[in-house]
Amino acid sequence: MILQNDLFLRAARGENVERVPIWLMRQAGRILPEYRAVREKAGSFIKLATTPELAAEVTIQPVDILGVDAAIIFSDILVVPEAMGLPYEMAEQRGPVFPQIVRNQTELDRIKIADAESDLAYVLDAIKIVKKELNGRVPLIGFAGAPFTIFCYMTEGKGSKTFSVAKKLLYADPAFSHALLQKITDSTIDYLKAQIRAGADLVQIFDSWAGILSPDQYRTFSLPYIKQICDALAETTSVPVTVFAKGAFFARQEIGQLSCSVVGLDWNMDAAESRQLIPGKTLQGNLDPCVLYADYGQIKTEVTKMLQTFGTQRYIANLGHGVYPDTDPQKVKYFIETVKEFTA
Numbered sequence: 078m079i080l081q082n083d084l085f086l087r088a089a090r091g092e093n094v095e096r097v098p099i100w101l102m103r104q105a106g107r108i109l110p111e112y113r114a115v116r117e118k119a120g121s122f123i124k125l126a127t128t129p130e131l132a133a134e135v136t137i138q139p140v141d142i143l144g145v146d147a148a149i150i151f152s153d154i155l156v157v158p159e160a161m162g163l164p165y166e167m168a169e170q171r172g173p174v175f176p177q178i179v180r181n182q183t184e185l186d187r188i189k190i191a192d193a194e195s196d197l198a199y200v201l202d203a204i205k206i207v208k209k210e211l212n213g214r215v216p217l218i219g220f221a222g223a224p225f226t227i228f229c230y231m232t233e234g235k236g237s238k239t240f241s242v243a244k245k246l247l248y249a250d251p252a253f254s255h256a257l258l259q260k261i262t263d264s265t266i267d268y269l270k271a272q273i274r275a276g277a278d279l280v281q282i283f284d285s286w287a288g289i290l291s292p293d294q295y296r297t298f299s300l301p302y303i304k305q306i307c308d309a310l311a312e313t314t315s316v317p318v319t320v321f322a323k324g325a326f327f328a329r330q331e332i333g334q335l336s337c338s339v340v341g342l343d344w345n346m347d348a349a350e351s352r353q354l355i356p357g358k359t360l361q362g363n364l365d366p367c368v369l370y371a372d373y374g375q376i377k378t379e380v381t382k383m384l385q386t387f388g389t390q391r392y393i394a395n396l397g398h399g400v401y402p403d404t405d406p407q408k409v410k411y412f413i414e415t416v417k418e419f420t421a
């Protein structure tokens with residue numbers, strides 16, 4: 078299948094582009110009334126995510142409505158722990174909850190390494206439908222959580238500001254922690270390979286909780302597992318990989334040495350400094366999502382400043398984290414148009 082708009086993929090591979098490509102983390106869902114209508118029809122987030130036709134529909138919405146240069150498959154990072162044997166609930170406004178958790182070796186022995194083709198077939202089916210329906214208009218991004226971020230949810234059982242239960246385990250029981258991280262890693266490698274086989278054109282690893290670790294802990298409990306994933310994918314495919322480790326400003330140099338093509342940045346990470354620390358890779362980010370609450374003039378100023386500092390090559394415009402649910406879609410559209418109109 079030949080892509081009509083492959084700007085995003087060319088930028089990811091470090092090839093020359095005519096203009097900067099743009100998409101938004103968490104663009105599928107949350108901000109669009111059209112998403113909320115489909116979610117209403119589905120009845121719940123989980124029903125929506127596990128019904129391939131509906132998941133495909135909301136994946137394509139931002140391409141049609143917002144004009145982004147890439148689609149991201151509608152799913153969640155928490156489908157992996159579910160596939161390993163820990164079901165979750167998505168409580169409206171409160172976020173995910175795991176009724177069962179894993180905090181010791183006995184509980185770990187009860188969970189399995191997920192088999193993507195059988196346990197996550199609904200995501201793979203959604204990818205196949207999206208690829209068919211997009212018909213080459215833009216590339217499709219697959220994704221998974223980084224092992225450490227998944228570990229946080231599996232041990233804590235819900236969201237947290239500090240994830241102190243998860244962090245306590247790293248100190249108190251490193252052997253258990255490594256064993257759980259390895260099981261998650263093995264599941265994730267199988268899952269991302271399956272997403273690529275199903276048609277994903279690039280895969281992104283979200284380490285959303287990277288920033289709660291010290292540099293030493295990050296080096297011990299997160300980075301080696303992300304490295305395993307990048308290496309395993311590089312061995313079997315040429316599909317580019319993006320690593321986004323929110324808050325891990327201290328690890329940029331090491332992340333830049335992974336076998337990935339793109340490094341995602343949050344808004345605390347300076348563009349020029351990041352270019353120095355991460356040579357030879359494409360950078361993605363990093364507008365503060367709160368800029369989209371500002372007026373149009375301010376948005377234009379901030380976005381232009383961002384584009385000027387990153388430059389037009391080896392760069393993918395995005396936010397520094399997911400778009401906030403109460404953002405005005407018109408402001409999102411304005412962000413996208415401003416990027417598309419930019420010339421150096």
Ligand SMILES: Cc1c2[nH]c(c1CCC(=O)O)Cc1[nH]c(c(CCC(=O)O)c1C)Cc1[nH]c(c(CCC(=O)O)c1C)Cc1[nH]c(c(C)c1CCC(=O)O)C2
Binds near residue numbers: 105152171
């Ligand atoms: C940490 C994390 C999660 N999920 C995800 C992350 C990593 C990225 C990040 O740091 O934001 C990733 C994710 N979750 C979702 C996507 C879909 C694709 C996209 O648009 O980017 C992606 C890429 C859908 C979703 N995942 C969720 C929703 C909202 C559920 C609903 O519709 O009620 C959507 C559209 C729920 C979810 N899922 C998660 C939480 C904490 C919550 C509740 C709060 C929230 O809305 O963010 C876990």
